[in-house]
Amino acid sequence: MPEGFDSKITSVSAGLLHTTFLTEDGDVLSGNRGDDIVSGAGGDDRLKGGTCNDTLLGRDGDDRFNGGWANDKLDVDTSDDRLSGGRGHDDLDGGDGDDRLNGGWGADNFVFNGGRDAIRNFDPGCDWWFWSHPGDQITIDIEGFDNFDDVIANASQEGQNTVIEFNEDDSLTL
Incomplete structure (x- = not known):
């Protein structure tokens, strides 16, 4: 100190x-x-x-x-x-x-x-x-995503990435 x-x-x-x-x-x-x-x-x-x-x-x-x-x-x-x-x-x-x-x-x-x-x-x-x-x-604490099933329903595989679509304009790429 x-x-x-x-x-x-x-x-x-x-x-x-x-x-x-x-x-x-x-x-x-x-x-x-x-x-x-x-x-x-x-x-x-x-x-x-x-x-x-x-x-x-x-x-x-x-x-x-x-x-x-x-x-x-x-x-x-x-x-x-x-x-x-x-x-x-x-x-x-x-x-x-x-x-x-x-x-x-x-x-x-x-x-x-x-x-x-x-x-x-x-x-x-x-x-x-x-x-x-x-x-x-x-x-994920976003309106419309209440459980893991909501996340999976909006997820897709793009190459080696997983993309979660929140709406038409916004997504999260992992």
Whole structure:
């Protein structure tokens, strides 16, 4: 832990460009105006971006993230975390844990690694997802897809890919 961070920080609000916060266990940290970097070090932290393009970094612990108003990057570790992009075009990287990713408004990118991740508020018209680790589970939470039979009924084989058609304009290629 860097000098000056011997005691527990319970809340911080920043308005500085590229501000970095290192915390101890179970902290609540918020960015404000400016492009902030908010980092939780240990414990179950709550990290929130502000009004600009923020980067929220999770470390040890089951963290909760809210990107805020702009185009944010949310990146976590091996824990079971909850990420919410908020407004803007956000990048949500679930890491290796069993994570819940909620894109919010805007065209968002979802990255899956290890673990069993679930997506909420996925808009197949503008959101993208990337699967980067074998063994992940994809949870589809889209209106009209109530069970696995609905997914299979809308899936087809195209070359080496499986394509799931959500509607005339939107599909998911595996």
